[in-house]
Every structure is written in C-alpha cells, then in structure tokens.
Amino acid sequence: TRTAPAVALLGAGVVLTLIATVVAGPLLARPLIRVLGGVFPALFGSVGRMSQRNALRNPRRTGATAAALTVGLALVGGMAVAGASMTRSVDRRIDQTLGADxxxxxxxxxxxxxxxxxxxxxxxxxxxxxxxxxxxxxxxxxxxxxxxxxxxxxxxxxxxxxxxxxxxxxxxxxxxxxxxxxxxxxxxxxxxxxxxxxxxxxxxxxxxxxxxxxxxxxxxxxxxxxxxxxxxxxxxxxxxxxxxxxxxxxxxxxxxxxxxxxxxxxxxxxxxxxxxxxxDQADYKKLVHDQIAVLLRLVYALLGLAIVIAVLGVVNTLALSVVERTREIGLLRAIGLARRQLRRMIRLESVVIAVFGAVLGLALGLVWGVCVQRVLALEGMTALAFPWGTIVAVVAGAAAVGVVAALLPALRASRMNVLAAIAHE
Incomplete structure (x- = not known):
C-alpha cells in the first residue's frame, strides 16, 4: 500500500537526521550556548559569564555530552507530537461523524x-x-x-x-x-x-x-x-x-x-x-485518549533509560572538567571566589549543556513528529497538534537534570584545598 513506502522513507530519514544532528552537535554548540546562556551574565554576574564560557571552551566535548540527551528527547518529542496529532484527529473524526447520543x-x-x-x-x-x-x-x-x-x-x-x-x-x-x-x-x-x-x-x-x-x-x-x-x-x-x-x-x-x-x-x-x-461522545474520546496514553507512557518509560544515561554522561563530563581545571579553580578561590559561587558556576555550566541537548533534541523531535503525522495522514489521521505543555515541561526537566547532574562535581570542586589546587599540575 501507499503507507509502506512512506514508513520506509520515514525510518531512513530518522536515522540520517539523527546522525547528522549528532555530527553537527559541536558546530551548533557555540551559537546555541551563546543564546541559551546569554542571560547568565545579567542574572549571575561574573559567575554566570564564566559558566557560559566554560561550556563554550570545548564544543566537541559539549556536543558529545549533550548527544545522549538529544537522542532521548528527540524520540520523546517525536512521539509526543504523533500522540497529540492522533488524539486530535480522533476527536475531530468523532465530532464530524458520530451523531448518536x-x-x-x-x-x-x-x-x-x-x-x-x-x-x-x-x-x-x-x-x-x-x-x-x-x-x-x-x-x-x-x-x-x-x-x-x-x-x-x-x-x-x-x-x-x-x-x-x-x-x-x-x-x-x-x-x-x-x-x-x-x-x-x-x-x-x-x-x-x-x-x-x-x-x-x-x-x-x-x-x-x-x-x-x-x-x-x-x-x-x-x-x-x-x-x-x-x-x-x-x-x-x-x-x-x-x-x-x-x-x-x-x-x-x-x-x-x-x-x-x-x-x-x-x-x-x-x-x-x-x-x-x-x-457517549466524551466517553468515546476518553477511551481513545487512554489507549494512546498507555502507548506513550510505555515509550516514555523506555526513553527514561536513555535520559538516565544522559545524566551520567553529564556527571562524568563535569567531573573530568573539574579535574582538568583543578589549578584554575584553586586560583579562582584564591582571588576571592566563594565556595557557594563556585558550586553555582558549575551548576549553571551543567544546566546550559543539558538545555542545549534538550533544545537540539526537541527541535529534531518536532521535525520527526510532523513527518510521522504526514504518514498517519495517509491513514486518515489528518490533524497536526503540538503538545506545548509537554515541550515546556521537557525543557524545564532538562534544566533540573542539569542541576542534579552537577551536584557531586560541584561539591567536589568546592571542597578542594586551595593551596593544593594551585600547586596541581
């Protein structure tokens, strides 16, 4: 049928765009992080400026760190758009065709x-x-x-x-x-x-x-x-x-x-x-909504594993970054940077990396979702819907992931002995 070639092309497109996005991640890191972290200097002063520059220091590492989060959230975004479109299509279909009480x-x-x-x-x-x-x-x-x-x-x-x-x-x-x-x-x-x-x-x-x-x-x-x-x-x-x-x-x-x-x-x-x-019509809609929700919850549960892996990746990257910058951290502490400010700087760096991965993933996921909806339109699911509430929640969740991932590296950095850190080579 006409759906089979469309599904095959969709699958190939998903794989190719995913590879392209992961490869282009380091190139996109600089412009996007400048935008995403642009408010940090205004809100947090010099600490915010340093966190933004630390995230920009090694774009290749930043892109690789955010890649796991990008992949997971791209799938979440794509499934969310597909689910919302299916729900709206069914609602429209019921409203247009069902006239019984x-x-x-x-x-x-x-x-x-x-x-x-x-x-x-x-x-x-x-x-x-x-x-x-x-x-x-x-x-x-x-x-x-x-x-x-x-x-x-x-x-x-x-x-x-x-x-x-x-x-x-x-x-x-x-x-x-x-x-x-x-x-x-x-x-x-x-x-x-x-x-x-x-x-x-x-x-x-x-x-x-x-x-x-x-x-x-x-x-x-x-x-x-x-x-x-x-x-x-x-x-x-x-x-x-x-x-x-x-x-x-x-x-x-x-x-x-x-x-x-x-x-x-x-x-x-x-x-x-x-x-x-x-x-009645409302019951019928709820029945279909619940069936779609069960499918989405199953997919989200599986994708949760990908997000856990992404968190571990951010933790690992920040831990290595702290080790590499031991002498730099010691000098910052020596010239007056408080432990609280140091922890904030690392948390902000983690947040901007996590949000970068989320934005990149959601952008890719929205494109996938639109393509999935066009395939579904061949089967009559003609309505396109964007779950903006879910999208906002995912971005906010990514920021929270960044904060959580930075807890241990930030604590370790703040407990460094200043003189030993300055003497570190």
Whole structure:
C-alpha cells in the first residue's frame, strides 16, 4: 500500500537526521550556548559569564555530552507530537461523524447477541436504535485485484446517528438490498464507479454480486484495517452472512426524553451484561485518549533509560572538567571566589549543556513528529497538534537534570584545598 513506502522513507530519514544532528552537535554548540546562556551574565554576574564560557571552551566535548540527551528527547518529542496529532484527529473524526447520543458496545469490542439490541430498543425513552455488524468479505475489483476486508453493515436510519459524507450517492442507496458503498479514493484507485457490479464472497463461501451505489468521502475510511471502507445494509448481510452478532448499537433519545435519564435507563437495561457498556461522545474520546496514553507512557518509560544515561554522561563530563581545571579553580578561590559561587558556576555550566541537548533534541523531535503525522495522514489521521505543555515541561526537566547532574562535581570542586589546587599540575 501507499503507507509502506512512506514508513520506509520515514525510518531512513530518522536515522540520517539523527546522525547528522549528532555530527553537527559541536558546530551548533557555540551559537546555541551563546543564546541559551546569554542571560547568565545579567542574572549571575561574573559567575554566570564564566559558566557560559566554560561550556563554550570545548564544543566537541559539549556536543558529545549533550548527544545522549538529544537522542532521548528527540524520540520523546517525536512521539509526543504523533500522540497529540492522533488524539486530535480522533476527536475531530468523532465530532464530524458520530451523531448518536449513545453507543452501546462491548468493553473488549467483542460482538454481542442481537438480544441486547432488542432490549435496548424496548428501553423507555430510546428513540432511534441502529445496529452495526461487521462481516468478513472478499471483493473482486475491476482492475483484477482482490481485497479481503471487513464490511460494516448498518440498519435503517443510519443518517440519524452518523454523519456520513458522500462523494456520490446517499445512505438509502448504499443500504439497499444487493448494494454497497465504498470509499471514493479506494474506488478511484481500483477503477470502481457508481453502478459497478463487484463479485463478492462472504465467510462460509456464500457468493454475491454487489452493485456500488454510493461513494463515501470519509477521512478515515480505511483505518484499523477496514480496506475500502465498505458499507452494506443489514438486509444484505442477513442474506449472505446470516446469524451475525452486533458489534455496536447507536442510540438516540426519543423526543421529550433527556440524554441523562436515557443513559440511566440503558445502564439498568444492560445490568445483566456487565461487559456491555453505554458510552457517549466524551466517553468515546476518553477511551481513545487512554489507549494512546498507555502507548506513550510505555515509550516514555523506555526513553527514561536513555535520559538516565544522559545524566551520567553529564556527571562524568563535569567531573573530568573539574579535574582538568583543578589549578584554575584553586586560583579562582584564591582571588576571592566563594565556595557557594563556585558550586553555582558549575551548576549553571551543567544546566546550559543539558538545555542545549534538550533544545537540539526537541527541535529534531518536532521535525520527526510532523513527518510521522504526514504518514498517519495517509491513514486518515489528518490533524497536526503540538503538545506545548509537554515541550515546556521537557525543557524545564532538562534544566533540573542539569542541576542534579552537577551536584557531586560541584561539591567536589568546592571542597578542594586551595593551596593544593594551585600547586596541581
């Protein structure tokens, strides 16, 4: 499919840009640290000026020290943008397409007995109730291709509970016996037109010839593996794939019944079926948000290891720097630099290195995130979102990492014997 080459190019681009950023790190260290540490002289006087110059003293070492943090935070930034974009895309999709007051669905998405639909329909205050079923189907296309997918079957009144956009045709035509609707983009790719008759085979070997009566224009018609975005009427499914279970029920309140009272009645009706839940649009959004959040938390936990390694790298670099500058530190102490000022100087040096790595990583991560979103757009995730709160928190966290990493080297430097340090060669 068209997504596979995009994913391959994305992977190659991520690897190449990461290598380029690590290689260019020392070259970027001077201009960026001058900017990032530019406020230090104004805030901390001569101590701030020395910390900035110490970080600039060896750009190669500074770039190498920040590299681990850059890599970790680039991945964090990229995943954060991808997650935020997925969340916004799903929210937009739900707002644009879902018109039902409530959705009745199994907690684990397993189909359930039609008996539940009958009980829901008999609930006081329930108005329009539309059943949805999924059925495995194989369709032979005019270009000679064959697609194996799942078709969505709906009962009448679909327009009352869902906002389906059509490039051609309408819901009545799509749900008519022996007819189907198909995603317009998929149809165009495979030479399908309104009126095309497609040989189809359902599970169990039942064969049919279905007429394309409508073309949909849905952003996510092929999401979640449902290739072609096929929509059929329940009458067609009952004929060729009888005995199916319902995957969802879309319910609207009857005129004169509030959504709140209806939910309470539906939950009472479904009490004997603890795995079947009633959800509204907000619940549906939260469900998807939670699923995306679980994935992101797992990724962040793994990337936390990279950040721990980055902290150790900063600690090691500062410790070596303190050893190399032993005589210099002794001279600074001899001319009046207090222990507190010395510790502050080393902390500020650590902070500016850590923030440099974070800024470089986040810039790279944002580029990756935008590229990931463009790949996701091929699957219908068309919204682009930047999690600015997460980005600010990451930069602040990097500054905190710099402070923590400098604690031991700063303490060691402040405890040096001044005369022994001056005599050190």
């Amino acid at each position: 409530y959705i009745v669905q199994n907690r684990t998405y397993i189909p359930f007995s039609p008996e539940i639909g009958d009980r829901v329909r008999a609930t006081a205050g329930a108005g329009v109730v539309v059943r949805q079923r999924l059925a495995a189907i194989a369709v032979r296309l005019p270009d000679g291709g064959r697609v194996e997918t799942a078709a969505s079957g709906y009962g009448p009144r679909l327009d009352a509970v869902s906002h389906v956009k059509y490039a051609a045709g309408n819901t009545a035509a799509a749900l008519a016996p022996g007819h189907l609707a198909m995603d317009a983009g998929f149809a165009r790719t495979h030479g399908v037109r309104i009126g095309s008759v497609l040989p189809a085979e359902f599970q169990g070997g039942r064969r049919a010839r279905l007429t394309v009566a409508a073309l949909t224009d849905q952003e996510q018609a092929e999401a979640f593996g449902l290739k072609g975005g096929l929509i059929l009427g329940l009458g067609t499914l009952d004929r060729y794939a009888p005995g199916g279970l319902d995957s969802a029920l879309y319910v609207n309140a009857a005129p004169g019944t509030g959504a709140g009272p209806l939910r309470a009645r539906l939950e009472k009706t479904l009490a004997p079926y603890p795995n079947v839940q009633v959800r």
